[in-house]
Amino acid sequence: EVHLVQSGAEVKKPGESLKISCKTSGYIFTTYWIGWVRQMPGKGLEWMGNIYPGDSDTRYSPSLQGQVTISADTSTNTAYLQWSSLGASDSAMYYCAIQLRTGDAFDIWGQGTKVTVSS
Amino acid sequence: QSALTQPASVSGSPGQSITISCTGTSSDVGTYNLISWYQQHPGEVPKLLIYEASKWPSGVSNRFSGSKSGNTASLTISGLQAEDEADYYCCSYAGRSTFVFGAGTKVTVL
Numbered sequence: 001e002v003h004l005v006q007s008g009a010e011v012k013k014p015g016e017s018l019k020i021s022c023k024t025s026g027y028i029f030t031t032y033w034i035g036w037v038r039q040m041p042g043k044g045l046e047w048m049g050n051i052y053p054g055d056s057d058t059r060y061s062p063s064l065q066g067q068v069t070i071s072a073d074t075s076t077n078t079a080y081l082q083w084s085s086l087g088a089s090d091s092a093m094y095y096c097a098i099q100l101r102t103g104d105a106f107d108i109w110g111q112g113t114k115v116t117v118s119s
Numbered sequence: 120q121s122a123l124t125q126p127a128s129v130s131g132s133p134g135q136s137i138t139i140s141c142t143g144t145s146s147d148v149g150t151y152n153l154i155s156w157y158q159q160h161p162g163e164v165p166k167l168l169i170y171e172a173s174k175w176p177s178g179v180s181n182r183f184s185g186s187k188s189g190n191t192a193s194l195t196i197s198g199l200q201a202e203d204e205a206d207y208y209c210c211s212y213a214g215r216s217t218f219v220f221g222a223g224t225k226v227t228v229l
Binding site: 033035037044045046047050052057059061062063095097101102103104105106107109110111112 | 120122153155157159164165166167169170171174176177206208210212215216217218219220221222223
């Protein structure tokens, strides 16, 4: 069975760095794109970017390019989303998701990681 | 890459059918048949309802159906039920392994 298990909730101060994770199991990690989706409080879903762990090919939403870094570790089948300097506007729920059996649709989702940035 | 346009809210009575539209551009919805729809209940993880504009993932009720014409995709919920009250999002492939979501539609069952 396929599982995506995300790291726990984080509370950070503005300017701090952060790296959240999405540990996968039950499928061949290197052969499927993993995406990250942001949901700000009370707002809709926003695609942030995708990574193909097989060759680390990474794509970002134009609106987020340079603000976050997506990476993957094939030795632990884990994808990451990181910030070098958080801002209050980064407070959101972050989901990882994969496109496993349904073409380019995200059919398997992680449980989400809530990030709160507050001074 | 702007968010796809969805109505903010749609409502209907139990048993009725409702349709949610999702309008994009010739760079996304208009070019690709790779439209997906997601249902999200408050506090829950999004759930895939439709992929490739009109296909059902395993386990999804056929009360949900999808279509596309030109730059607009649509999700129809037939036989509306109380449990269908949720937020619904469309998503389109936008080329070069990038995606764009719609702003979301809140469905209310009257």
